Every structure is written in structure tokens, then in C-alpha cells.
Amino acid sequence: MLVQIYVDHIIFDAINKSVCKKFVKCMQDEFVMSIMRELNFFFGLQIKQARDEIFINQSKCIKDLIKTFGMEHAKKVDTSMETSTKLTMDGNGKNIDITKYQGMIGSLLYLTTSRPDIMFCVCLCAHFQACPQKSHVVIVKFIFRYLHGTIDLRMWYSKRSELNLINYLDADFAGYKVDRKNTSGIFHFLGSSLVS
Numbered sequence: 001m002l003v004q005i006y007v008d009h010i011i012f013d014a015i016n017k018s019v020c021k022k023f024v025k026c027m028q029d030e031f032v033m034s035i036m037r038e039l040n041f042f043f044g045l046q047i048k049q050a051r052d053e054i055f056i057n058q059s060k061c062i063k064d065l066i067k068t069f070g071m072e073h074a075k076k077v078d079t080s081m082e083t084s085t086k087l088t089m090d091g092n093g094k095n096i097d098i099t100k101y102q103g104m105i106g107s108l109l110y111l112t113t114s115r116p117d118i119m120f121c122v123c124l125c126a127h128f129q130a131c132p133q134k135s136h137v138v139i140v141k142f143i144f145r146y147l148h149g150t151i152d153l154r155m156w157y158s159k160r161s162e163l164n165l166i167n168y169l170d171a172d173f174a175g176y177k178v179d180r181k182n183t184s185g186i187f188h189f190l191g192s193s194l195v196s
Contacts, residue, residue, distance in 0.1 A: 002157070002195070011042060013054070015159050045114060057154035058114045062147050065107050069144060076149030077142065081121040085139060087128065094134040101132035104140050111147070114155050116194060118143055120185050157193040165190055 001014035001023065010027070014020050027033055039047045044061040047054065066072050108122040121143055128136045171184040188196040 002190075006043065009042070011039060044110070052159045054157045055154045056114050056157075057152070058111055059151050059154075062111065062151050065111070066144060066148050068107075069104060069141075071141065071144045071148060074141070074145050074148060077145045078149060080118050080143055080146040081124075081139065082142070087124060087136060087139060089128070089131070096132055096134055096137055098129070098132060101137060101140070102129050104137075104144075105129055108140070108143060115147070115153065116187065116196075117150075117153070118147070155194060158191070162191045 001012060001019050003023075004011040010033075012020065012023060014023070024035060038049060040049075041047065044058055046057050046060060048056075066074075105122065105126050108118060109126065112119045112122060121139070125136060125140050125143070166189040168187045168189075169184065170186075186196075187194060
């Protein structure tokens with residue numbers, strides 16, 4: 001069974017429908033709740049359910065954000081960040097509109113729900129929200145260009161996959177140039193499906 005909780009909303013599904021019925025009864029015994037129909041759209045998440053699989057993406061939201069930030073004619077790229085990119089607090093850099101930068105970062109963080117491939121670079125850019133500079137905006141716009149080029153990527157959950165939990169961790173010890181702290185990332189797969 002997969003359960004996703006967001007504030008006072010719960011999304012759930014299971015391979016066996018009787019498990020869902022037991023979960024509903026258990027939850028209704030404890031809480032006042034209403035059961036909705038099969039999901040197609042939830043807080044910007046587009047959900048396509050087939051007999052043996054579920055696909056989740058945010059392509060509509062990405063299109064709207066690309067338009068909002070004026071990136072619809074920008075050149076598409078294949079990676080979320082160039083490997084040679086090193087973000088720093090350059091005291092000589094040109095300061096920019098902090099509100100717009102924070103809005104861009106907030107929007108990108110929201111997209112990480114279905115696009116964990118941008119998590120690392122978005123969180124790296126988020127470090128500079130207090131005093132963003134033009135060099136930081138260039139990197140954020142690069143992320144939007146990547147999203148524009150990969151708008152149809154989606155998360156896939158299959159009922160046929162095994163329920164083995166597999167974790168991957170990567171760490172860059174003292175590689176963060178600003179404060180020399182560690183940078184790490186972790187991915188959790190349940191069978192062949194990325195869950196966190």
C-alpha cells in the first residue's frame with residue numbers, strides 16, 4: 001500500500017483493493033473523512049491510472065510556470081545543471097529582485113514532488129535566497145530550461161514490481177564552496193518505483 005499525506009488530504013492505493021477498504025474503515029473509525037473518486041488531478045499533480053500502473057507528473061504546472069517566468073522561448077537543455085557549475089556568494093556580483101528569485105525557488109521546490117531529478121540543484125540554489133545575485137538567477141533559469149525540455153517526464157509505479165526497498169546515497173564531503181559543509185542526496189526506490 002502506498003499512502004501520501006498532505007496536510008488534511010490523504011491519497012492512497014494498494015495492489016489489493018481489500019487492503020484499501022480496510023484502510024478506509026480504520027481511518028473513518030478515527031477521523032471524520034469523505035472518500036473521493038479515483039484521482040486524476042491533485043494539488044497540481046496529474047495522475048493517470050491504468051490497470052497495472054500509475055503515472056504521476058506535473059506537466060501542466062511546469063508549462064504554467066515556464067510561461068509565468070517568461071521562459072517559453074528559451075532554448076531547451078538536457079541536464080538540470082552543468083557539472084562545472086560552482087555557486088558562491090560573490091560579494092562583487094549584481095544583486096537582483098529577491099522576491100522574484102524566492103518565487104522561482106518556491107515554484108521549483110513544489111515541482112520536486114514529481115521531479116526528484118531537480119531536487120539537488122534547486123536546493124543548492126535555495127541557499128542563496130537571502131541575497132541572490134545575477135549568477136544565481138542564471139542557474140535557476142537553466143533549471144527551467146531543463147524542465148521545458150523534459151516536460152513529459154513522469155514518475156511510474158507498477159503493480160508488478162517487487163516490494164524491495166533500495167536506497168542510493170551520494171555525498172560530497174566539504175564540497176560546498178560557501179561554507180565547506182557536506183552535500184548529500186538520497187533516493188529511495190520501492191521495487192522499480194522512486195518513492196522519495
